[in-house]
Amino acid sequence: MLFNSVLFLLFFGWVVLVHYSPLGWKSKKFHLLLASYFFYGSWMPPFVLLLIISTAVGWLVARLMHSQNNIRIRRLLLFVSLAANLGILGWFKYGTLFMDAFAMAAEQIGWSWTAPQFDIILPIGISFYTFQTLAYTIDVYLKRIKPEDSILDFALFVSFFPQLVAGPIVRPGQLLPQFKSPQKATRQQFFWGAMLFTWGLFQKSVLADSILGPSAGHAFGMQEEIYMFDAWLAVFAFSGQIFFDFAGYSLCAIGIALCLGFSIPNNFKCPYAAMGFSDFWRRWHVSLSEWLRDYLYIPLGGNRQGKTRTKINLMLTMLLGGLWHGANWRFMAWGGIHGAYLLVERAISGRTEFRATRDLGFIQRFVGTSATYVAICITWVFFAAPTWESCGLIFCSLVGLTESPIAVLKTVEILMIVPVVLGMLVFQWLMRDQEMESVVEKSPTWLVYSVFFLILLSVVLTGGGDSAFIYFQF
Amino acid sequence: MYERRKIPNQPFPRIFLIVGAAVFVSLIAIEFHAKRRHLEPSRELNMGFWQNHRFMLDDQPEDTTVLFGASRMTFGLDLKTWNEATGETAYNLGMHGASSLPMLHDYALNTEGNGKVLCTISGGFTFAQPPIPFAARITGAMKDLEKNRYSLALRSQHLTGKYLQAKFSALNPRVYSPVELLRESVRFSTRPNEIAWFHTPYSVLHTEDNQDIYIDDLSDPYDMRQWDIMHQTALRYMERFEPRDLEEAISQINSDVALIEGRGGEVIFVRFPVSRFFKEWENERFPRQNYWDKIIQKTKCRGFHYLDYEKTKNLFPPDGSHLMPKEARIFTRELARFVFKKKD
Numbered sequence: 001m002l003f004n005s006v007l008f009l010l011f012f013g014w015v016v017l018v019h020y021s022p023l024g025w026k027s028k029k030f031h032l033l034l035a036s037y038f039f040y041g042s043w044m045p046p047f048v049l050l051l052i053i054s055t056a057v058g059w060l061v062a063r064l065m066h067s068q069n070n071i072r073i074r075r076l077l078l079f080v081s082l083a084a085n086l087g088i089l090g091w092f093k094y095g096t097l098f099m100d101a102f103a104m105a106a107e108q109i110g111w112s113w114t115a116p117q118f119d120i121i122l123p124i125g126i127s128f129y130t131f132q133t134l135a136y137t138i139d140v141y142l143k144r145i146k147p148e149d150s151i152l153d154f155a156l157f158v159s160f161f162p163q164l165v166a167g168p169i170v171r172p173g174q175l176l177p178q179f180k181s182p183q184k185a186t187r188q189q190f191f192w193g194a195m196l197f198t199w200g201l202f203q204k205s206v207l208a209d210s211i212l213g214p215s216a217g218h219a220f221g222m223q224e225e226i227y228m229f230d231a232w233l234a235v236f237a238f239s240g241q242i243f244f245d246f247a248g249y250s251l252c253a254i255g256i257a258l259c260l261g262f263s264i265p266n267n268f269k270c271p272y273a274a275m276g277f278s279d280f281w282r283r284w285h286v287s288l289s290e291w292l293r294d295y296l297y298i299p300l301g302g303n304r305q306g307k308t309r310t311k312i313n314l315m316l317t318m319l320l321g322g323l324w325h326g327a328n329w330r331f332m333a334w335g336g337i338h339g340a341y342l343l344v345e346r347a348i349s350g351r352t353e354f355r356a357t358r359d360l361g362f363i364q365r366f367v368g369t370s371a372t373y374v375a376i377c378i379t380w381v382f383f384a385a386p387t388w389e390s391c392g393l394i395f396c397s398l399v400g401l402t403e404s405p406i407a408v409l410k411t412v413e414i415l416m417i418v419p420v421v422l423g424m425l426v427f428q429w430l431m432r433d434q435e436m437e438s439v440v441e442k443s444p445t446w447l448v449y450s451v452f453f454l455i456l457l458s459v460v461l462t463g464g465g466d467s468a469f470i471y472f473q474f
Numbered sequence: 475m476y477e478r479r480k481i482p483n484q485p486f487p488r489i490f491l492i493v494g495a496a497v498f499v500s501l502i503a504i505e506f507h508a509k510r511r512h513l514e515p516s517r518e519l520n521m522g523f524w525q526n527h528r529f530m531l532d533d534q535p536e537d538t539t540v541l542f543g544a545s546r547m548t549f550g551l552d553l554k555t556w557n558e559a560t561g562e563t564a565y566n567l568g569m570h571g572a573s574s575l576p577m578l579h580d581y582a583l584n585t586e587g588n589g590k591v592l593c594t595i596s597g598g599f600t601f602a603q604p605p606i607p608f609a610a611r612i613t614g615a616m617k618d619l620e621k622n623r624y625s626l627a628l629r630s631q632h633l634t635g636k637y638l639q640a641k642f643s644a645l646n647p648r649v650y651s652p653v654e655l656l657r658e659s660v661r662f663s664t665r666p667n668e669i670a671w672f673h674t675p676y677s678v679l680h681t682e683d684n685q686d687i688y689i690d691d692l693s694d695p696y697d698m699r700q701w702d703i704m705h706q707t708a709l710r711y712m713e714r715f716e717p718r719d720l721e722e723a724i725s726q727i728n729s730d731v732a733l734i735e736g737r738g739g740e741v742i743f744v745r746f747p748v749s750r751f752f753k754e755w756e757n758e759r760f761p762r763q764n765y766w767d768k769i770i771q772k773t774k775c776r777g778f779h780y781l782d783y784e785k786t787k788n789l790f791p792p793d794g795s796h797l798m799p800k801e802a803r804i805f806t807r808e809l810a811r812f813v814f815k816k817k818d
Contacts, residue, residue, distance in 0.1 A: 001624070001627045002627065005624070005627065005630065005634070006630070006634040006638065007627060007630035007631075007634070016666065041626075042625065042626040043625055043627055044621060044622075044624070049728075082738055083506075096496045132761075141487040169698060173476065174476040175476070177476060178476060187486075188486055188487070189479075189481055189482050189788070190487075190488050191486035191487045191489070191490040192481050192482065194486075194490055195486060195490065206652070206653065210651065210654075218670060220671070223667070223714070227667075251684060254479070258479060263477065263478050263479045265476075265477070282510055293574050325802075350618070355585040364529055405667070406667050406668070407665040407666065407667050407668040407670070408668075408669060408670050409662075409665075409670060410662070410668065410670050411662035411665060412656070412657050412660050413664075413670075415660070416653070416656065419684070435480065436706055437479075437480045437482045438480075438482070438483065440482040440484060441482035441483050441484065443484075445484060445489070447487065448484055448489055449489055449492065449493060452489060452493045453493045453496055453497065456494070456497050457497050457500055458651075458652050459647075460497060460501065460653040461517070461644070461645075461647065461650045461651050461652065462652070462653065463639070463645060463647040463651065472530055
């Protein structure tokens with residue numbers, strides 16, 4: 001069910017009605033769970049079973065683990081949980097990729113093996129709820145948290161519909177305690193939540209889908225040499241498209257949860273205003289970056305085992321982080337380049353990060369931020385290009401290594417991309433160290449009225465189309 | 475461990491209600507404006523629309539006449555004229571840029587249909603290989619059919635489209651979306667060496683029963699140029715890929731035809747009029763004797779080629795590929811006459 005659909009509005013209207021009815025808290029939680037399963041099953045009903053399996057395994061294993069003092073049994077149980085969750089993820093998401101890779105490797109050594117062709121359908125959002133469940137199991141294994149007593153609360157933690165299919169990936173401590181007592185939004189919270197939801201929809205439907213997406217899609221999909229100007233503009237357009245698409249979804253999720261009285265942390269903190277790559281990863285898809293840091297990088301040894309090992313750990317984390325985004329080697333390349341950026345940044349700065357931005361002059365900050373943005377945009381080519389060939393063509397076009405380039409962007413598209421991308425960058429630059437809530441609070445009320453009117457009208461007039469959020473596929 | 479979100483101090487309930495009311499009033503005003511300008515509501519033809527339309531085929535009588543093809547079918551066959559001429563309701567499953575062959579295959583395998591099946595043969599699109607995005611779109615939609623059969627999210631699109639988009643002109647994003655308004659109103663000359671298939675001018679309505687209708691006579695040279703660029707881009711794109719092997723395609727068609735004929739149905743191939751650069755392009759790459767004639771000969775199906783009939787041979791699609799409503803009616807009458815073998 002897309003947030004930008006009438007079905008969702010009807011569904012959400014029903015959820016709000018029941019949530020604010022005089023029913024008991026337990027009944028409301030049960031209703032939220034059923035609503036979440038309905039939300040997920042509205043794409044493909046059988047996949048609700050995966051959610052239920054993931055929930056059952058996570059809950060049972062954590063309880064058994066907690067009751068055991070024998071480290072070997074605890075490890076075995078952890079292994080069972082990891083195998084079940086990663087097995088499901090591996091089969092549905094990476095099955096075809098790995099089988100094809102194996103077939104190719106076999107061919108290289110002269111062994112003819114054809115990968116069986118399974119028509120595997122990727123369940124939406126599987127990477128998100130799998131990581132959420134894994135975080136819980138690992139936390140219980142490491143005795144950071146106690147296992148959840150209530151299977152209802154745990155099931156709701158795994159499948160809470162606002163952030164189920166595209167994050168933010170919430171930690172047990174961020175969501176489970178909120179299920180312990182009745183949650184109800186105040187009128188002020190409810191309507192602020194509704195405004196965040198509308199602002200998220202605007203980012204998705206108007207900015208990502210209507211303005212930037214078609215231009216980027218056309219340039220990357222054309223698979224021809226294009227003018228250098230068009231190539232750069234397409235890359236910048238994609239940087240905006242993916243940001244507005246994903247940040248828009250996160251904002252919708254935060255707004256919906258807030259309407260029901262739940263707090264979900266921010267997932268984006270003006271990432272294109274980042275100064276350096278470690279700063280970028282503290283601002284882009286924060287919940288995934290933190291997950292990878294806490295459950296992959298640190299368990300691998302982090303920076304505690306010497307310089308070489310730190311570099312290997314960092315690179316491994318980024319490569320796997322790239323692969324998390326999809327069953328394609330281009331995503332891994334994307335992660336690898338980000339890993340390389342981080343290593344270079346460490347080598348240059350000699351520490352884990354650059355100096356605090358506020359200690360730098362305007363020019364230094366401007367140059368540093370712009371360079372970071374452009375370097376990040378270059379990596380988006382691996383995300384946006386549908387094939388390796390188109391990656392190559394775009395890179396050649398970016399540096400002007402072309403023989404007979406074409407113009408893929410119409411003048412009117414250029415005139416839309418430039419202000420939207422520039423506006424995004426200026427907005428993020430200005431908001432770099434501020435929270436949206438503080439800015440809205442300081443704004444004159446007439447401005448809030450006007451902006452909200454414009455975004456709501458634009459969302460309604462633009463319509464939803466049938467384009468899903470990009471991050472659903474992850 | 476969790477933090478309550480900070481809520482800014484603004485009168486949000488009042489803002490939300492007043493803005494909500496203002497947007498509602500604006501929509502009513504826009505709807506009135508649209509009615510005064512005679513702007514009709516229009517459905518958006520996307521894969522969701524097509525898949526829902528395909529699902530609804532299963533609810534039609536088995537002997538329903540079904541139309542498969544690309545945009546030439548959605549533009550060129552006037553459903554109202556067809557229904558008047560034949561006394562029956564044809565079901566149009568055309569989809570822009572799609573090949574009719576996977577549709578025929580799906581009809582043969584996944585339905586019990588035993589009616590007449592009209593399939594367009596259009597050169598580039600009909601024999602497009604799956605790597606071509608147009609072909610990939612329709613094969614992807616076919617592949618996802620079973621997956622989406624029980625998708626409430628997809629099915630609900632049909633209802634919201636039918637009861638909102640098809641009823642209110644204000645919800646036609648091609649007319650009132652701020653972005654589209656900007657695209658429509660700001661005119662620039664074409665860039666040198668421009669190959670870009672959007673934005674096409676607002677010239678077409680799409681109806682609930684899957685028909686495209688030109689509401690513009692394309693006499694505006696600027697609009698015409700935009701259409702030309704888009705179409706030339708599509709052709710240029712297709713040139714990069716080898717077409718599907720004809721013998722393999724015919725073999726597939728034959729097995730599909732056998733299944734359909736075995737149930738009492740009939741497959742009829744249709745060639746819509748083309749003109750200008752489309753005609754040159756298709757004649758060069760898909761010459762009649764090598765494709766159309768061969769298909770008709772080897773499948774033993776009936777075929778209606780526009781060049782073979784007095785009333786249709788001179789029909790001239792101004793954009794090169796799609797008939798205007800008036801010509802579509804002439805073509806449809808002739809085709810209906812052929813299919814049902816009625817006398818003049």
